Amino acid sequence: MTVETKLPYDKDYINEYSENRLEPEWMKSLRLYALEKSETLSMPKPDKTNITKWNFSDFTHAVDGATLTSLDELPEQIKDFLDSEAKQENLVIQRNQSVAFASLSASLKEKGVIFTDIFTALQENEELVKRYYMKDAVGIDENRLTALHAALMNGGVFVYVPKNVVIEEPLHTIFWQEDSKAASFNHVIVVAEENSSLTYVENYVSNNHEDETVANIVTEVIAHNNANISFGAVDNFAQGTTTYVNRRGVAYRDAVIDWALGQMNDGNTVSENITHLVGENARSNAKSVSVGRGKQSQNFTSKIVHFGKQSDGYILQHGVMKDSAVSIYNGIGKIEHGATKSNAEQESRVLMLSKNARGDANPILLIDEDDVTAGHAASVGRVDPVQLYYLMSRGISKMEAERLIIHGFLNPVVNQIPIKAVKDQLTQVIERKVN
């Protein structure tokens, strides 16, 4: 039996949805075009993971959330992501599909920085959004889910940093799916103009342990010449959410895009993180960690494509699997013809905590150029008994020793999250998931 993926959301619905939000005409047409495409395109086919029975159709598309008059109204679970001592600036909280809180410091505004929800950006910065929206990074017609994303986009943020502007403090978004049926078709665009620099961190949270819904997320990250983007994320959708998330970067000459992704969803997940090193000397570190538990099935792809000469890509994926969880880790380094002196490195490691868990690491190098360097390392295994012995020989209990080894294993990403509260939160989520 295949699950019917025909949706209750048709052309009329989308027309009305777009008009109610006073969207520009091009956006409405884009949605309708995408909807039409979605009817003929096929589903994505992640390597070795069968998603034909996953829920992609049972969800509520539009759910508003109440505005916050003060951050004190937030539940503890969300408050935990905020540094209690910091000024709550440069923060957007999206509750279901409404903006509940938004703040950008006056100094950043003055410098021309844009950090706002996607619907406001469509009104206030229409040309910029139009320039980048599903143009250079993710295509509308890649598969049925990217088309559905474009048709049903219902949230997200737009980040734009002008030329030569360097932002020290992180920009932080919390996507809080308070309603247990609310779908997330978030679209995030991050653009760094020439010589600019920024750090962006996002959190996804939901609590739908029983109710089913869908997250179909597209993130497009563009680093122009010599720009530097550090992108951190902690995904923590509950068991009922089926997730398809595309995070894609394009780095031009001398630009850097560094990813630190904590993929802590409890539901079935397909995650693609692809970076195109287009310009000469473009670089990317794509690091991600994940924990699988229960019966969840996940498929992670981390891919860096080298077009520019001397471009440098490093992929790190570390995963911990327990219970009967199943995960596939695809690491792909691709060097195109002409990208001489490029370097593609990758490391995928899976730690198995139970005999019913399954994890596969698939390292792939695709190289169309002679004058390059590349390397890969992959392993799937259990906690090393000799490491346990070493820690225990100092009096540390077996449980604590295992905990240290697991946290250490996931540390490459945890350490890189730039907001302390989010980092602590990720540590706690890991703690909850592995114990």
Add this chain to the structure above:
Amino acid sequence: MAGSTLEIKDLHVSIEDEKILKGVNLTIKGGEFHAVMGPNGTGKSTLASAIMGHPKYEITQGSIFLDGKDVLEMEVDERAQAGLFLAMQYPSEISGVTNSDFLRSSINARREEGNEISLMKFIKEMDEAMDYLEIDKNMAQRYLNEGFSGGEKKRNEILQLMMIKPEIAILDEIDSGLDIDALKVVSKGINKLRDESFGCLIITHYQRLLNYITPDKVHVMMQGRVVKSGGPELAQRLEAEGYDWIKAELGIEDETVEQNA
């Protein structure tokens, strides 16, 4: 209190069904430094690993008691909590766990809940011990043994020894791979612990370590047994004359056990 007593009686140990130790007898008391010497492949490191409870070694016969408590009944962490410590020949590298977090967990593992060492006191003690062992301060924040040179690993083992302060320590070839300066520093650290409540079993096949740490008793292992015991003068004779005279005296042709352990 005069310290603890570790009693090893008739210890037989196998690894993957191959017999390595064939009846070791040894008693170490608080205040005593013992050296176990012998050529390669005679079972010295096996003895150290078996006492601590390495998962690969199987005890087939004999007993180990620490102050009357059966060590072989204890898990590895319980042995450490009872007061045993092994400075390993090949310490594990553990990525993502900082040296200082690990050390603090180790110290607290021997303390009661609610009586953990304060962060300030811990940092102070660690700084002092690192200075004493001439260890670069960055090492505290580096991941446990990851990318450490051979010498750094050995110093790190002695750093742990100095901070955990066990009752009985076993040092498994702590001198191998050390240059003379490092050897002096490591010896200085070990000698600092010498008092009547601390007992130590030093495993080495070079006499030179014993120039810096004077043992009270010296034992020679061959064929998986202690074949000769004596005072410090025994080590000196071994340095001067090698092991052949012992083999001749005891009629041993091949001193090793079946495999190079």
